[in-house]
Amino acid sequence: MNHSNDPFPYIEESEVLVEDMIDIESNDLIVYNDEFNTFDHVIKILIKVCKHTNEQAEQCAITIHYRGKCAVKKGSITELKPMCEAILNAGIQATIE
Numbered sequence: 001m002n003h004s005n006d007p008f009p010y011i012e013e014s015e016v017l018v019e020d021m022i023d024i025e026s027n028d029l030i031v032y033n034d035e036f037n038t039f040d041h042v043i044k045i046l047i048k049v050c051k052h053t054n055e056q057a058e059q060c061a062i063t064i065h066y067r068g069k070c071a072v073k074k075g076s077i078t079e080l081k082p083m084c085e086a087i088l089n090a091g092i093q094a095t096i097e
Contacts (some may be wrong), residue, residue, distance in 0.1 A: 028071035029080045032093040033064045042092060046072055049086045
């Protein structure tokens with residue numbers, strides 16, 4: 001409610017829980033290079049698990065190969081945990097940071 005003599009408009013406050021703020025897309029799913037997995041395998045898994053396009057998966061695989069690791073997905077822990085587990089189950093090293 002804005003009174004005519006009030007220079008600031010009324011803003012309704014909303015509650016935001018700290019837990020909700022922490023779990024917002026602030027984490028990275030990191031995939032690491034190794035000497036065992038082929039480009040094709042990594043690309044296939046990134047498309048399947050992370051829903052990447054072929055081009056996104058190829059770019060990530062190249063980055064993983066040359067830089068040793070790549071943040072392949074950003075999101076909440078809740079969202080990234082099953083993806084990380086699926087990548088690990090495919091024999092590819094991954095963590096959430």
